[in-house]
Amino acid sequence: MAFRCNNFNGLVVLLRENGDKILDASSKLSLSASLLYNLNSSLENVWNQRQMFNNNFYVFDSNQSELEFVYDFLQKTFALKILPDGAFWNNEKLLDIRFFKNLRLLEVQRLSFNLIKGLHTFRHQLKYLICMRSLRTIKEVLEYCGGDNSEGFMWNELKEAVFSYNSIDSLDHSLEYAPCLHTLDLSHNYLHNAQLLNCLSNLKHINLSYNQLESVPAFSGELCGHLPVLVNLSELDLSNNCLLEHSGLLSLANLPLLKCLNLIGNPLSFHPRHRINTAYYLHFNVANEDFVLENRKLNKGERQVIGSVRYVATSTRSHLPSVDSFESENTVIRVQCKNLSIGDTGVSSDMESSTSSVATVKSEVDIEDREKDRMRKFLISDCVEMQDSGIGTVNRALSSQLSIGWFLYSICKK
Structure with missing residues (x-):
C-alpha cells in the first residue's frame, strides 16, 4: 500500500492520520516530483538551522512547526515512492532524497533516474530498489547513482532490484557492485545477452521475460571462489523471449537448486516434445515432484530423463573492470541412460555415453x-x-x- 500526496498541507494531514503505517514499513510514502522538489529547499533550511544550533533547544514560530514535523517524519521513513506529475513532466530539476535518513526502499517510476540526487548516501543501507521506465543502463543507478554521477561503490545491503519496463539493451559490470542481490527483475527490456549475471553469486530469483534473448545465459563461471556462480538460483523466468532451439537450454544443467522454470511464449515452447526436450537439460538434482515447468509439475516420464545432459562451464573473468578477462572453456557430458521412458507413451530408447570438450557446444537430443x-x-x-x-x-x-x-x-x- 502507498499513501500518495501532491501538496504540503495534504502531506501534513496524511502523516498525522496514517503515519504509523508508514513508520512501521507496512506502507510506502508516495510523493509527487513537484512536491518533493518544493520540499527540498525548505527541508534544507531546517537542516542548516539545526546544524547552526548544534541540535540544542530553540524556538520556531508556528509556521515552522509543521515543517519541523515533516522533516522529522521523513527522516524516519523507510519506503519512498516518487512519481511524476503534470507540473514536473519533462523537467530537468534535481530531486534530493538525502533527508530520508532511514530509507530502505526506493521506488522511482516514469522519471529519468538522472534527476535523483543523494542516492549515493544510501548504498550502505538500501535493501529494495525499484526503477521502472526510468533507465537506459544499469550503470546509471548502480554505479553513477543517478544525478550524483558518483564513482562505483558496493551496495552491501541491496537484496532485491526491479529494473523492468526500461530501455536496457545490455548489461554491464556495474552489477558487480551489488553482490548480495538475491532477486532481480529485468523483464520488459531489450536484452539480447545476459551473461554478466554471472557475478551475482547469491541470486535466487531472476525474471528475464519479455526480452530478446536467443539462448539461456551461461549461469556459470569462476568468481569469488564460486563454481558455478549461480548455484543458488531457484526461480528462472525466460518467458516471451526468442529461444528457438532446446539446445540453447544447455546452461540449465548447472542449476542444481532450480525449482521453477518458465519458457512460455518462446518459439521452442510450441515444439510437440517441448517438455521432455527441456527435461534433458535440467540438472539431475531437480528430479523431484516439486519442480515446476511452466506452472505444471513434471510427470514420471519427464522426470526420468532429467540429467541426461550435463554441462560444466569453467571461466575466469574480471571481478572488476580493471582486471583482465579470460576466455571460457565449456564441457558437455552426455551420460548413459538405458531404456529411457519418453513421456507416458511407453516408447524407449538407448543413449550411449560420450564426452566432448569444445569451445562452442551445440548438443542435439x-x-x-x-x-x-x-x-x-x-x-x-x-x-x-x-x-x-x-x-x-x-x-x-x-x-x-x-x-x-x-x-x-x-x-x-x-
Missing part, C-alpha cells in the same frame, strides 16, 4: 534429428565411393543419392 544426421553421413560417404570408382560426377551422384535416400527415409517414417 532429439532422436529424429540424430537419425537424419546419420542418414546424411551415410549418403555422402556413398557418393565419395562413387567418385573414387569413376562413376559419374560428385555433384550429380550426390544429388541423385540424396533425393532417393530422403524419399525412402520419408516413406519409412510414415
Whole structure:
C-alpha cells in the first residue's frame, strides 16, 4: 500500500492520520516530483538551522512547526515512492532524497533516474530498489547513482532490484557492485545477452521475460571462489523471449537448486516434445515432484530423463573492470541412460555415453534429428565411393543419392 500526496498541507494531514503505517514499513510514502522538489529547499533550511544550533533547544514560530514535523517524519521513513506529475513532466530539476535518513526502499517510476540526487548516501543501507521506465543502463543507478554521477561503490545491503519496463539493451559490470542481490527483475527490456549475471553469486530469483534473448545465459563461471556462480538460483523466468532451439537450454544443467522454470511464449515452447526436450537439460538434482515447468509439475516420464545432459562451464573473468578477462572453456557430458521412458507413451530408447570438450557446444537430443544426421553421413560417404570408382560426377551422384535416400527415409517414417 502507498499513501500518495501532491501538496504540503495534504502531506501534513496524511502523516498525522496514517503515519504509523508508514513508520512501521507496512506502507510506502508516495510523493509527487513537484512536491518533493518544493520540499527540498525548505527541508534544507531546517537542516542548516539545526546544524547552526548544534541540535540544542530553540524556538520556531508556528509556521515552522509543521515543517519541523515533516522533516522529522521523513527522516524516519523507510519506503519512498516518487512519481511524476503534470507540473514536473519533462523537467530537468534535481530531486534530493538525502533527508530520508532511514530509507530502505526506493521506488522511482516514469522519471529519468538522472534527476535523483543523494542516492549515493544510501548504498550502505538500501535493501529494495525499484526503477521502472526510468533507465537506459544499469550503470546509471548502480554505479553513477543517478544525478550524483558518483564513482562505483558496493551496495552491501541491496537484496532485491526491479529494473523492468526500461530501455536496457545490455548489461554491464556495474552489477558487480551489488553482490548480495538475491532477486532481480529485468523483464520488459531489450536484452539480447545476459551473461554478466554471472557475478551475482547469491541470486535466487531472476525474471528475464519479455526480452530478446536467443539462448539461456551461461549461469556459470569462476568468481569469488564460486563454481558455478549461480548455484543458488531457484526461480528462472525466460518467458516471451526468442529461444528457438532446446539446445540453447544447455546452461540449465548447472542449476542444481532450480525449482521453477518458465519458457512460455518462446518459439521452442510450441515444439510437440517441448517438455521432455527441456527435461534433458535440467540438472539431475531437480528430479523431484516439486519442480515446476511452466506452472505444471513434471510427470514420471519427464522426470526420468532429467540429467541426461550435463554441462560444466569453467571461466575466469574480471571481478572488476580493471582486471583482465579470460576466455571460457565449456564441457558437455552426455551420460548413459538405458531404456529411457519418453513421456507416458511407453516408447524407449538407448543413449550411449560420450564426452566432448569444445569451445562452442551445440548438443542435439532429439532422436529424429540424430537419425537424419546419420542418414546424411551415410549418403555422402556413398557418393565419395562413387567418385573414387569413376562413376559419374560428385555433384550429380550426390544429388541423385540424396533425393532417393530422403524419399525412402520419408516413406519409412510414415
